Amino acid sequence: MGPLGRTTLLGATVLVALLLVSTIYGTTPIPVADVLTAISLGTGISEGDMSPLHRIVFDLRLPRALFAAVIGAGLGVVGVVLQTTTRNDLADPFLFGLSSGAAAGAVLVITVTGDVLGIWTLPLAAFCGGLIASGVVLALVQSLRTSAPEKLILAGLSVSFLFSAITNYLIFAGDNRAAHSVIFWMLGGLGLARWETFPLVLAGFGLILAYALYRSRWLDALLTGDFTASTLGIPVKGLRYRLFFAAALATAAFVSVAGVIGFVGLMVPHIARGIAGPLHKNLLITAALVGAVLLTLSDILSRLLLAPQELPVGIVTTSIGSLFVFIYLFRSGRRG
Template sequence: MTGSSLSVARTPPRRRAGLFPAALGLAVLILGLSFTAAVSVGAVPIAAGTVWGVIADRLLPGLVETAWPAGHEAIIWELRVPRTILAGLVGAGLALVGAGLQAVTRNALADPHLLGISSGGAFGAITALLHTGLILGLATVPLFAFAGALCAMALVLGVARLADAASAERLVLAGVAVSFVVMAGANVMIFLGDPRASHMVIFWMLGSLGLAQWSQLVFPAFALAVCGAWLWSRAQDLDAMTIGDESAATLGIPVARFRLEVFVAGALLTGTMVAFSGVIGFVGLMVPHVARMMVGGGHARVLPLSALLGAVFLIWCDLLSRTVMAPQDMPIGVVTGLVGGLFFVWLLGRRQGGAPRRA
């Protein structure tokens, strides 16, 4: 941990809360720069001016003079822009889910990947891709992924109740166990599927944004807008849940129902993102912690900042995944897994050194 990050972590909670407007503005600026870099950099480097010229011409035809090759316009608008937008949407969505789950489970290690939600979403998506086909049109994969994520979350809660695992740590262990079982089922579905399609699905399971299309972006964008707005509207309830169930109940919060609502919202958001990106782990684990270090623990601040930081993080991970081994794409899950694993070890060491302080 660097000296600057240590100084942020030791900043008093009220002072960190006051840093929220500056942190939010800085995150928006970095997001814009990251978007520009992600669209500009690639096997065919394109100037930032050309990138924004193409975008402006597409949004407002005739606004700028078209002085760029047609090939560059196709690369920017048809390939890189939708891919970068999808990376931002997925990163923001997974970060929001992680922040919500960490609050209602009071577990700093909770995230959609560890609790089995991502695995359930992958199982549903694989079922749709290999065995049922698009029986409901473009909404088939997101709906199946949501159903799979919801069933996986129900299994986690059922296992936790069956084993009398009421503590937050045991809930995470139940999630890990369910995740292994569900992924085993997903592997069986791949084994039984068409071998030619299975190869593509296996690559997709490791995390891939290469199939991003404009026509599909409406689904993750809608899920992010609805679930993100709902979570932000319940920010005070999330704050109360971090104190404890009894304290939250004394404030008039129906604890069991609210926790279930957060799980359902998390399953919907995670399932939709998994349907278009594959299984991408550790984003929901890391990003909320970084947001809390910057602006304190109030979820009215943590949630929007987590969404922005999650978008920035996944955009850069995607940029690395398609440039490190160019012209081949490395699965983005490899990049997030490497960074997330190191962060997980650091977080365990930090918790071992002393109880984490609430901001």
Template sequence: MTLPRWALPLAAVALLLVLALLSLTMGSTPVAWHEALAALARPGGADGSMAQAIVRDLRLPRVLLALLVGATLAMVGSLLQTVTRNDLADPFLFGLSSGASAGAVAVLAWAGDSLGAWTLPLATFAGAMVAAAAVLLLVRRAVGQGPAQTVLAGLSVSFLFGALTHALVFAGDQRAAHAVVFWSMGGLGLARWENLWLALAGLLVVAAFVALRHRALDALLAGDDTAHSVGVAPERLRVQVFLVAAVAAACCVALTGVIGFVGLMVPHVARRFVGPLHAAFVPCAALLGATLLLGSDLLARTVLGAQELPVGIVTAGLGAVFVMLWLRRIAVR
């Protein structure tokens, strides 16, 4: 029996609402569901209750950050898989995570919080953008500018910044090593009302690009020659996608650290249900990515009781299982 194309998005919306309510009520301090809903319904939140403070000030920003980052990473992964024609492409294949990690380690182990609460997000954003610029520079100087050159440039920059990160950790303040390790595994602990705008900006950048260029991306699915025949310049489009991906991923990494595999897994599931055309495929991937990261964060916060597990560990475990099943599926073919 074949399910209609709208069945998966509808199920994802229902699951998303359930996970959001569970995320507001579950944690080291349980909150009854009716108290959580009452905290959301009261305007201004002036009654000062502990439940209201937990829901409105701590858990609701975290839920929103999970939704924004999960959707953004899934959309970025969808675009990168299209332009590189690589089924394993995701936002962190191209050195973005390594550059962000180098910026974060430089702050945590050397600079401290000289810029206040924004020191770490600014450093990670700057590191990701430097890595993106390095990849683009390598691609521009390479012979040809196809998807293979982009992937190789990304891998080389990733290895370079990875080595720099390890050197900074080794030579820096060893007391910061735990913070460095926790940040590199990814987490949503920095979620605050005042910094959600950065994650929203990343989402809006990639969403606006898809809205404007989805037909050009569809043309690229048929190959570079076909894209040329309909007036699309593949090389220019790849550079545009990479710039958008770099900015959007940097906005996410600046707040959450390195959360891998969301952008790798989700596009495959979305493409299977709604097809490869980007007007439907990318929004579906965004919805599934938000659901996946919200569910992963809920699991990370509750599986060890009062101790929080970095959400990147959960997504990495799911990603490993996904890749194994994907490889098995290819082998059966």
């Protein structure tokens, strides 16, 4: 087993340990034996026979831990894809309006319409908002008849500001009693993690990871520039559009259940490149693993730092991300 294999095995072990810790600790710690018993029983017992402990572990904490791992892994992969396709080390879902579009859809439900479709109302509204934002970005770029990375970034920034303005208007004009829910959701949180919506998150992660791995050689070629990639027979413009749309679908799925979680898609690709190098076959897997570990750890900290009160997980990831950017810039300056 090579160095990368050992690192991957170590990361997977850390992730499993963090998932167990996330299931054990909360408002009330639960013994490890009881947690393992509840997980092993799973759904094999009837609704009426479930104990309160089983409900806490299997219906609340376990899905939340899995949501954190899958969403963190997905945001890490999305960050790699966006940074490669735009050749911009600062690219992440926030830069292209994907997160702000989803946020606008969710805030519309919280402040105006209410839960007209039950538990699926908020996820569907956020998902549609993210798709609308990505559609506007692609329409803007298409009207310019170019897929140049800088044009894609400018279009994404303009759409991001537009939907942020819409979100702020909805907060200001809506029911003030919903302001706390809106703020908590916009800062990210995993309180909506339920087994019913887990397939949506899993589908988003599977889509972006599978397509990125399928086109990993083309992504490697994009590192050399559009001209060189075109000479190798790669349809650069079409590839960029398809990758962006896959990233938009995945991001919309993540934001629809977890809110806006910052900095994960920005810093995970840089950490993963330091471990796996620039080639995408290993980079994508490493980014998924690093993202899963990072968000699972952040969720644990969000529940423990002010226990029994819960912090929005976006505050934790933003704090870690700010420190990461500071260290990254300091080291870059020293090397320069």
